């Protein structure tokens with residue numbers, strides 16, 4: 196049975212590949228992530244396909260621009276029916292606050308349910324070398340917490356962060372803040388290009404509300420079995 200805390204990343208270029216995986220996973224999965232790869236090649240029909248099948252959709256386009264452009268961009272995306280959309284917290288407080296206010300106002304005008312608005316803190320692929328290369332002198336964790344607090348203050352619903360930082364975010368932002376964690380790797384699977392990873396069980400125990408999983412399911416020999424094994428592990432942490 197599906198667990199709404201598990202979000203499967205549909206990182207495909209082709210509609211037919213997405214369709215094949217969604218059909219194969221069937222009722223096991225109720226929440227999907229549409230990212231740049233799929234949305235830039237297929238467009239809004241990826242979202243409508245999923246919504247018509249009763250699935251929830253996280254539209255992961257990580258907007259990062261000046262406040263007005265991000266706010267209006269989100270309003271254009273919102274009408275396509277995603278349940279959750281995201282922006283980069285490093286766009287700053289004013290950008291996030293403008294985005295949150297504009298999206299809520301537009302949803303109200305439309306009489307629509309406002310999608311959850313989430314901020315990306317520091318990408319889970321960033322390692323210490325990348326971090327220092329950016330000229331950053333504080334710890335990654337310290338910056339993640341700073342951005343999470345800023346996002347909460349700006350009126351966002353939650354953050355995307357590494358499962359390794361989830362516990363500290365939970366402590367800093369309280370019980371109602373959503374924490375979406377990619378970088379999930381069940382024991383024995385490849386880490387790929389991810390750096391700050393954890394198992395599904397550890398991520399939930401650290402306070403994650405949703406897990407985003409791509410390659411460990413998509414690239415598995417038997418994706419449905421891989422998904423079910425993750426759900427089973429998740430069920431142990433309620």
Ligand code: C5P
Nearest residue numbers: 204230317318319355377407408409410
């Ligand atoms: O294949 P894998 O499980 O690594 O996929 C993780 C997914 O989560 C990818 O679609 C990636 O774009 C996304 N993501 C991430 N780190 C973030 C935000 C999103 O890995 N900070």
